[in-house]
Amino acid sequence: MASGTKDCDSDSGKEPDVSLEVSNIAGNASSDVKAFVTNPLWIANSGTSFAIKIVKNIVVTEVSILPKNEEPLKKEARVVCEIAVTEDMLNGGGKIHGGCSATLVDICTSYALIAYNMAVIGEPTPSVSQAINMVYHSPANLGDKLKIVSTTMSVGARAMSARCEIWNTSQHKLVASDIVIRLSYDTPRLSYCKYIYYCRFIYSDTSVRGSAHPPGKILTWLVV
Secondary structure, eight states: OOSSOOOOOTTTTOOOOOGGGGTTOBSSSOHHHHHHHHOGGGTOOSTTSTTHHHHHHOEEEEEEEEEOSSOTTSEEEEEEEEEEOOGGGBOTTSBBOHHHHHHHHHHHHHHHHHHHIIIIISSOOOEEEEEEEEEEOOOOBTTOEEEEEEEEEEEOSSEEEEEEEEEETTTTEEEEEEEEEEEEOOOOOOOHHHHHHHHHHHHHSGGGGTTSSOOTHHHHTTOO
């Protein structure tokens, strides 16, 4: 994300130009959708949030809104992320911890569902995980490069689901696969413009990792 900040008038609905910030992300999703998905503050809004180091290392490489192969009249969101296995992701045997893989799946499927809701519905739908059905196929070692492919399955007003595969591009193996079911919950409304401005302001300040500028109520409803 850019280090500079830019104010905007929430009453006018004018949104900041974020196209340059996401120009390196593939996919046909709009720049605004890509910017929203790649901002880590809606997942972790403080420097002490769970797995914040892992979240910060996730790189989104593609955000697409595509017709479903089985039903072209329906849309699906596809989000591709990459991350390298670091020491704090390992279990006692020196392989990626199963809980870490589940965390990656939970976060990256959230990206896909947020992208779908932003593109199709026009606003994010905050949700919490109800079920995470993991299948582990092969281990990943320290330094291995992982490619995480998340695709939405069904998105309703209350329940939504997505599937995910974690591929080890260093060893050309499938590490884990998963289906996630999430439930939405009622939240206060917040204009997209105001959200983007506030997130950019907080994220641009290194004190986000401390407590000099606590995110406060504006981001509370977006934390999942």
